[in-house]
Amino acid sequence: MSAAAGNAHRIEARALVAGYGAGPVLRGLDAAIPAGVIAAVLGENGSGKSTLLKVFARVVPIGGGDVLLDGEPLESLPRRRTAQRVAYVPQSVDLVFPIRTLDLVLQGRAPYGRGFVAETSDDRRRALEAMRACDVETLAERDAASLSGGERRRVFLARALAQEAQVWLLDEPTAGLDPRHRLEFLETLWRIHRERATTVVLVTHEVALAADLAARVLLLKDGRTIAQGPRETVLTAENLERTFAAPFSPRGSRFALRSEVLPAGSLEP
Amino acid sequence: MSCKLISVLASAAILVACRAPERVASPASPHRVVTLAPNLTEIVFALGAGDALVGVSEYSDFPEAARRVPRVGGLEVDPEKVAALHPDLVLAMAEGTARGAVSSMQAAGLPVAVIPSGSLDAVLAGIRQVGERLGRTAEAERLTRELERRRAEVARRVAGRRRPRTLLLVWPDPPQAAGGGTFLDDLLREAGADNVVAARPGWPVLSPEWVATAPVEVLVIPDSDQTREAYARASASGALSRGPIARARVVRLDESALTRPGPRVFDMLERLAESLS
Amino acid sequence: MKRSAITLGIALLVLACAAAFLVGGVHLSLGDLLSGRGEEGQTARLLASLRAPRIALAALVGGCLALAGAALQALLKNPLADPFLLGTSGGAAVGAALAALAGLSPLVSPAAAFVGAAAASLGVALLARRGGRLDLQRLLLAGLIANAFFSALLLGAFSIASGEAARSMLFWMMGSLADATPRKVGALLPYAVTGAAVLVAAAARLNLFSVGEENAAALGVDTERTKRVVFLAASLLTGVAVAFAGVIGFVGLLVPHAVRSAFGNDQRTLLPASFLAGATLLVAADAVSRAAIAPAELPIGAITAALGAPLFAWLLLRTP
Numbered sequence: 001m002s003a004a005a006g007n008a009h010r011i012e013a014r015a016l017v018a019g020y021g022a023g024p025v026l027r028g029l030d031a032a033i034p035a036g037v038i039a040a041v042l043g044e045n046g047s048g049k050s051t052l053l054k055v056f057a058r059v060v061p062i063g064g065g066d067v068l069l070d071g072e073p074l075e076s077l078p079r080r081r082t083a084q085r086v087a088y089v090p091q092s093v094d095l096v097f098p099i100r101t102l103d104l105v106l107q108g109r110a111p112y113g114r115g116f117v118a119e120t121s122d123d124r125r126r127a128l129e130a131m132r133a134c135d136v137e138t139l140a141e142r143d144a145a146s147l148s149g150g151e152r153r154r155v156f157l158a159r160a161l162a163q164e165a166q167v168w169l170l171d172e173p174t175a176g177l178d179p180r181h182r183l184e185f186l187e188t189l190w191r192i193h194r195e196r197a198t199t200v201v202l203v204t205h206e207v208a209l210a211a212d213l214a215a216r217v218l219l220l221k222d223g224r225t226i227a228q229g230p231r232e233t234v235l236t237a238e239n240l241e242r243t244f245a246a247p248f249s250p251r252g253s254r255f256a257l258r259s260e261v262l263p264a265g266s267l268e269p
Numbered sequence: 270m271s272c273k274l275i276s277v278l279a280s281a282a283i284l285v286a287c288r289a290p291e292r293v294a295s296p297a298s299p300h301r302v303v304t305l306a307p308n309l310t311e312i313v314f315a316l317g318a319g320d321a322l323v324g325v326s327e328y329s330d331f332p333e334a335a336r337r338v339p340r341v342g343g344l345e346v347d348p349e350k351v352a353a354l355h356p357d358l359v360l361a362m363a364e365g366t367a368r369g370a371v372s373s374m375q376a377a378g379l380p381v382a383v384i385p386s387g388s389l390d391a392v393l394a395g396i397r398q399v400g401e402r403l404g405r406t407a408e409a410e411r412l413t414r415e416l417e418r419r420r421a422e423v424a425r426r427v428a429g430r431r432r433p434r435t436l437l438l439v440w441p442d443p444p445q446a447a448g449g450g451t452f453l454d455d456l457l458r459e460a461g462a463d464n465v466v467a468a469r470p471g472w473p474v475l476s477p478e479w480v481a482t483a484p485v486e487v488l489v490i491p492d493s494d495q496t497r498e499a500y501a502r503a504s505a506s507g508a509l510s511r512g513p514i515a516r517a518r519v520v521r522l523d524e525s526a527l528t529r530p531g532p533r534v535f536d537m538l539e540r541l542a543e544s545l546s
Numbered sequence: 547m548k549r550s551a552i553t554l555g556i557a558l559l560v561l562a563c564a565a566a567f568l569v570g571g572v573h574l575s576l577g578d579l580l581s582g583r584g585e586e587g588q589t590a591r592l593l594a595s596l597r598a599p600r601i602a603l604a605a606l607v608g609g610c611l612a613l614a615g616a617a618l619q620a621l622l623k624n625p626l627a628d629p630f631l632l633g634t635s636g637g638a639a640v641g642a643a644l645a646a647l648a649g650l651s652p653l654v655s656p657a658a659a660f661v662g663a664a665a666a667s668l669g670v671a672l673l674a675r676r677g678g679r680l681d682l683q684r685l686l687l688a689g690l691i692a693n694a695f696f697s698a699l700l701l702g703a704f705s706i707a708s709g710e711a712a713r714s715m716l717f718w719m720m721g722s723l724a725d726a727t728p729r730k731v732g733a734l735l736p737y738a739v740t741g742a743a744v745l746v747a748a749a750a751r752l753n754l755f756s757v758g759e760e761n762a763a764a765l766g767v768d769t770e771r772t773k774r775v776v777f778l779a780a781s782l783l784t785g786v787a788v789a790f791a792g793v794i795g796f797v798g799l800l801v802p803h804a805v806r807s808a809f810g811n812d813q814r815t816l817l818p819a820s821f822l823a824g825a826t827l828l829v830a831a832d833a834v835s836r837a838a839i840a841p842a843e844l845p846i847g848a849i850t851a852a853l854g855a856p857l858f859a860w861l862l863l864r865t866p
Contacts, residue, residue: 096756107765111765
């Protein structure tokens with residue numbers, strides 16, 4: 001698409017209003033995410049950051065304003081076509097029924113199959129390749145319900161990879177992971193992002209994660225954007241204090257917000 | 270006064286209010302009688318005490334005079350309606366009629382007499398009991414002796430006769446029959462019939478397969494405006510349209526006389542015995 | 547789709563039908579049926595003409611209920627979903643009963659039952675909605691309330707109905723296959739085929755739903771449309787099953803659970819296999835109901851409830 005080829009934004013929200021039920025969670029939000037970057041959406045609980053991700057994933061309908069994917073209005077695109085371009089990795093999935101891990105990854109191929117059936121040998125090959133890339137190939141025959149939190153995150157990452165989408169939407173990707181699994185997960189994500197130039201939008205309330213991983217940062221409060229742009233210009237003490245309504249200190253009083261949680265440069269190339 | 274004392278007094282007051290009322294014994298010859306089943310209404314009339322009735326059950330339509338008495342409910346009796354009539358005798362059936370209503374009326378002190386009706390013997394015993402309660406022992410004695418005499422006459426007539434295999438259906442589709450231990454089982458046996466479902470107690474709903482293949486020679490069905498259409502449909506295309514039962518001899522007996530354990534059941538006994546001869 | 551599961555399902559169904567054909571309160575001799583002349587042959591043919599449509603009706607009704615249950619379980623991501631527990635069957639029975647009470651022709655009863663079933667599903671789903679999603683506990687509670695309400699309505703209708711209509715109410719409340727005829731089987735068949743075809747065609751979408759509704763939406767499924775289609779098809783299957791056989795509970799709960807334990811949760815196998823297994827279960831249960839206390843019949847709903855209620859309790863204990 002010509003719009004995507006230029007310096008236009010891959011995903012853009014203009015005066016976006018959205019939310020479940022009674023009051024909208026997003027109230028006139030603006031966001032612009034360029035192609036090929038990792039963008040972090042930071043905000044307090046309830047600021048609307050997960051809802052924003054779900055609107056991009058077409059899980060939550062748009063209530064007002066516009067969302068553009070590669071310059072085209074999201075709602076004018078067939079749902080299936082969107083799913084071929086945008087992959088959503090949920091924070092956690094409560095698996096009620098048994099499902100083989102490989103079948104879960106194969107669901108990433110569903111947007112390509114007739115009647116959402118994904119069972120060709122090509123689908124299978126791509127799914128297994130994706131699992132190899134995310135280091136979960138050995139789990140293929142296991143019941144996904146029996147996987148650990150870290151394994152499950154990487155399985156969903158593999159699914160996004162099998163989905164061959166240019167945009168990945170990650171909801172709280174490291175929540176609940178212990179340091180080792182967190183590191184493994186982030187390294188896999190970083191590697192795939194660099195290899196394929198995937199656009200990644202990740203939602204988090206960890207300032208450190210945004211600081212270490214993201215080239216661009218969006219700060220959300222009460223369903224609106226406080227600031228957005230390159231990490232260096234957005235992650236200022238003043239902006240963070242407004243976002244989290246808490247004192248921020250780069251050098252650190254004992255309990256103030258800090259960014260030195262990850263070993264510095266651990267993920268940099 | 271402490272709160273405790275108040276609450277003790279309050280509960281005492283409630284207990285006093287809830288104390289069981291004195292049981293009102295019915296007088297030697299009651300003149301405000303309520304019946305809770307149509308067969309009991311018939312018995313009261315048969316004993317010549319119809320004028321004493323102040324309330325009857327919904328379906329009391331025999332004799333004609335019973336239709337003019339106020340109603341107190343059908344399958345569900347309304348105890349308040351009964352109480353409001355200030356009866357000095359309430360007659361209830363031991364089988365069937367709402368047990369709950371009967372016990373609440375008893376608890377409220379109404380003079381309820383529960384009359385048996387589960388067999389032909391019980392029907393006669395019931396007539397005697399009603400007679401005692403109404404102060405009409407002589408009438409009851411006379412009536413039961415007459416009924417016993419007719420019953421014995423039927424027994425004499427059918428003795429030694431071949432007993433045709435008979436099915437009595439109280440409803441055609443799904444077919445529900447008079448099984449063993451019912452007063453209608455007595456009636457079939459004493460009228461010289463062989464009840465094909467005598468081995469199954471109560472009022473069994475029969476399977477269509479069994480009905481279609483049972484070697485029934487005589488089919489007894491209760492006849493009324495309400496049942497006629499249903500039986501016609503069942504014999505034309507339903508459960509009674511196939512197999513031996515479709516070719517069985519049909520004996521139609523008046524529904525209200527046949528299905529109510531009252532004096533007229535003995536008319537039906539004679540009629541059935543006659544039809545089978 | 548696992549072919550082995552479908553093959554096994556068909557084999558078991560054929561076996562169950564054959565056994566049910568030979569079992570009953572009255573003995574049916576195959577020899578008499580095939581070559582019998584005179585009285586014996588006549589009796590055997592008569593029995594066969596009664597039993598065959600009954601077995602066919604049992605199979606269709608069981609298949610419809612089990613398939614509706616399996617699809618609802620996947621759609622709602624809830625192994626406790628069942629047309630009986632969610633009040634869909636009760637709504638169907640009320641629809642059919644009201645039509646009978648209004649003196650409408652029995653031909654209308656499938657349509658009335660369908661309307662009742664759809665209205666009940668919709669009402670229960672609305673009651674169970676919380677913050678834009680269906681809440682598991684609320685769903686079961688809403689089903690409970692709906693069932694209590696429908697029982698009361700049926701009892702009310704029963705007490706003001708007389709004669710024939712009252713008997714029909716009892717039929718819908720208790721559930722029975724006793725008055726099966728080839729015509730009824732023929733009338734049920736097109737509805738069953740339509741509903742089943744719609745649900746089986748939605749199997750791959752339901753696979754995505756059984757991980758979660760958001761999951762399905764994110765993978766490109768028009769979830770609102772799929773929900774409508776599946777709810778309507780499940781209501782159609784439940785409605786016609788109730789219209790022709792009354793309320794028979796727990797089939798939709800029992801069968802998908804058993805099939806899932808044996809063959810996994812892939813809806814493309816689970817849905818058709820549940821139809822076959824539901825058919826098998828009800829054919830077998832009906833044979834038991836005919837044979838157990840002959841010449842009377844055990845209500846078939848009592849048999850399915852005796853099997854289903856303990857399973858429900860067990861599933862409830864295992865649900866976190």
